[in-house]
Amino acid sequence: MDAKGVFEILVREHAGMLRVYLRSAVHDATAVDDLFQETMLTAWRLIDRFDSSRPFGPWLRGIAGKLVLAWRRQHAALPRLCDAAALEQLDVRLSDVQRLPGDTLDEKLDALRRCVAALPDHYQATLDGRFREHLSPPEIASRLQLNLETVKKRLQRARALLLDCMLGKLAALEGDA
Amino acid sequence: MNADDSPVTNDDAPRPLDELAGGMLDEHAAIEASAATSLSIEDRRRLVDLQWIDALMTHGSPAEAAAVERSVASVLAGLEERVKPEAAVVRGGRVARRRRWLPAISLSSLAAAAIVLIALGVWWQRGSQQAMAMVERSYEAALAPRDRTYEVTVERTGGAMRPMKSTLTVRGGDKFLFEKRGPLGGMYRLGTDGQGYWFIPPAGSIVRAETDAFLPAWMRRTSTDLPHLQVSTLLARMRDYYQLKRLPDESLTADGPQLSHLRAVWSAGRLRPSKHGRMPPEEVELWADPVTGVVEQLVLTLPIDAGRQRAHTVTLRLVEEKMLGDEAYRAETYAPKRESVMAPGE
Numbered sequence: 284m285d286a287k288g289v290f291e292i293l294v295r296e297h298a299g300m301l302r303v304y305l306r307s308a309v310h311d312a313t314a315v316d317d318l319f320q321e322t323m324l325t326a327w328r329l330i331d332r333f334d335s336s337r338p339f340g341p342w343l344r345g346i347a348g349k350l351v352l353a354w355r356r357q358h359a360a361l362p363r364l365c366d367a368a369a370l371e372q373l374d375v376r377l378s379d380v381q382r383l384p385g386d387t388l389d390e391k392l393d394a395l396r397r398c399v400a401a402l403p404d405h406y407q408a409t410l411d412g413r414f415r416e417h418l419s420p421p422e423i424a425s426r427l428q429l430n431l432e433t434v435k436k437r438l439q440r441a442r443a444l445l446l447d448c449m450l451g452k453l454a455a456l457e458g459d460a
Numbered sequence: 461m462n463a464d465d466s467p468v469t470n471d472d473a474p475r476p477l478d479e480l481a482g483g484m485l486d487e488h489a490a491i492e493a494s495a496a497t498s499l500s501i502e503d504r505r506r507l508v509d510l511q512w513i514d515a516l517m518t519h520g521s522p523a524e525a526a527a528v529e530r531s532v533a534s535v536l537a538g539l540e541e542r543v544k545p546e547a548a549v550v551r552g553g554r555v556a557r558r559r560r561w562l563p564a565i566s567l568s569s570l571a572a573a574a575i576v577l578i579a580l581g582v583w584w585q586r587g588s589q590q591a592m593a594m595v596e597r598s599y600e601a602a603l604a605p606r607d608r609t610y611e612v613t614v615e616r617t618g619g620a621m622r623p624m625k626s627t628l629t630v631r632g633g634d635k636f637l638f639e640k641r642g643p644l645g646g647m648y649r650l651g652t653d654g655q656g657y658w659f660i661p662p663a664g665s666i667v668r669a670e671t672d673a674f675l676p677a678w679m680r681r682t683s684t685d686l687p688h689l690q691v692s693t694l695l696a697r698m699r700d701y702y703q704l705k706r707l708p709d710e711s712l713t714a715d716g717p718q719l720s721h722l723r724a725v726w727s728a729g730r731l732r733p734s735k736h737g738r739m740p741p742e743e744v745e746l747w748a749d750p751v752t753g754v755v756e757q758l759v760l761t762l763p764i765d766a767g768r769q770r771a772h773t774v775t776l777r778l779v780e781e782k783m784l785g786d787e788a789y790r791a792e793t794y795a796p797k798r799e800s801v802m803a804p805g806e
Binding site for chain 2: 287290291294295298299302303304306307308310312316319320323324325327328329332346349350353356359360361362363364366368369372373376377380388392395396399410413414415417419420435438439440442443445446449450
């Protein structure tokens with residue numbers, strides 16, 4: 284296998300995790316696409332600096348973080364916190380996700396799916412509209428015949444419950460280690 | 461009816477911070493810098509965690525799965541374009557093999573393959589092509605509309621005189637502001653807003669010109685005869701007239717980041733002064749951020765002049781990167797009450 288072939292595998296292996304990292308910090312989908320491409324091509328260019336005794340994901344996120352900060356400097360107020368401290372925290376969170384059981388990100392996110400499944404049905408229906416069907420809060424309100432404020436509160440509450448659930452699972456993992 | 465279908469006053473009510481997060485994540489409401497800085501550390505951490513949860517949830521959607529595939533395909537296409545020329549060189553002209561599409565592999569084989577990758581990467585990426593790519597990257601970064609301030613240190617031959625300090629602020633390829641304090645404390649400034657050039661001595665009128673022909677004379681009045689006042693211009697010259705050699709990465713401070721490092725040696729025949737009488741550097745050393753390409757330091761070695769009066773070594777070191785208004789590059793900002801005169805012959 285040639286070097287590029289190996290790098291292709293690394294790209295595929297880490298694509299999902301890198302996009303989650305970028306999406307956590309950057310709301311704009313086009314910017315996420317651009318930053319993803321720039322990160323991967325920069326990684327290819329700098330691959331001789333990668334210490335193979337260390338994991339590839341955090342190294343990749345280190346490159347992405349610098350590019351995100353450069354992108355952030357060119358934009359005024361944005362609907363995300365994405366300063367250096369935020370990026371460092373996101374890096375830690377994704378390293379935690381990496382430790383969840385499963386070979387692929389999809390398998391590791393079984394933990395999140397279990398958290399969603401544990402939510403009351405009305406929260407699940409709201410999340411479904413938001414994340415599966417990409418509906419806006421007014422569209423979800425119309426679909427579920429609810430008032431807009433109720434939908435907003437359900438989304439906020441559901442997200443908070445999912446956070447508590449995931450942090451609990453990660454803490455349990457820490458305890459098992 | 462569910463609890464949150466009515467006004468929420470119980471323990472299940474969203475916290476104010478979760479409402480802020482909802483506004484950002486569900487309605488794309490921007491968070492103002494002042495609001496962000498007024499948050500406690502705990503609140504900031506929770507907000508970032510909620511962003512993380514939102515991104516994890518988004519990852520599970522069919523649309524995002526398609527976006528991941530598109531992103532990967534786009535990167536692989538980019539790799540294809542970048543690898544072919546280098547592969548042709550290192551393999552003596554043989555055409556690179558077609559890309560192989562591989563299924564997921566075990567971690568152990570991935571690790572073994574990564575070691576092969578590192579070895580090949582080191583082999584491939586040495587040499588002048590890599591140095592040229594580094595200069596290109598720095599050139600692109602220098603053209604970006606960012607304001608970067610460099611501390612300029614000029615040393616003369618033999619070090620008999622004290623090194624002189626000044627600052628050079630540049631934006632893109634068309635704006636600069638050079639500032640130097642004179643021996644009696646007055647400030648010399650010269651710059652351009654991209655339209656015209658100007659010089660402000662410590663006292664007297666602002667001198668203006670439409671071309672850069674007067675820059676050498678103005679620079680001499682500051683006792684700082686820099687060969688270039690645009691970092692982008694120097695990088696373009698390095699690319700076109702210098703032989704480039706990549707040096708080992710280096711940090712400029714004890715605990716600073718590793719920077720890309722190269723040396724450029726004049727390779728366009730005998731050194732001759734430009735039409736404006738400025739000698740180009742014989743040698744330039746460049747340190748740049750390996751990811752962004754932003755120039756962190758430049759050291760210019762100039763030929764020793766017969767009178768040993770001119771600069772021999774000039775060091776530009778990045779001290780600040782910020783956003784300035786356009787007025788920072790206009791003469792009237794610094795001398796609002798002074799009259800302007802055109803340079804002789806203008």
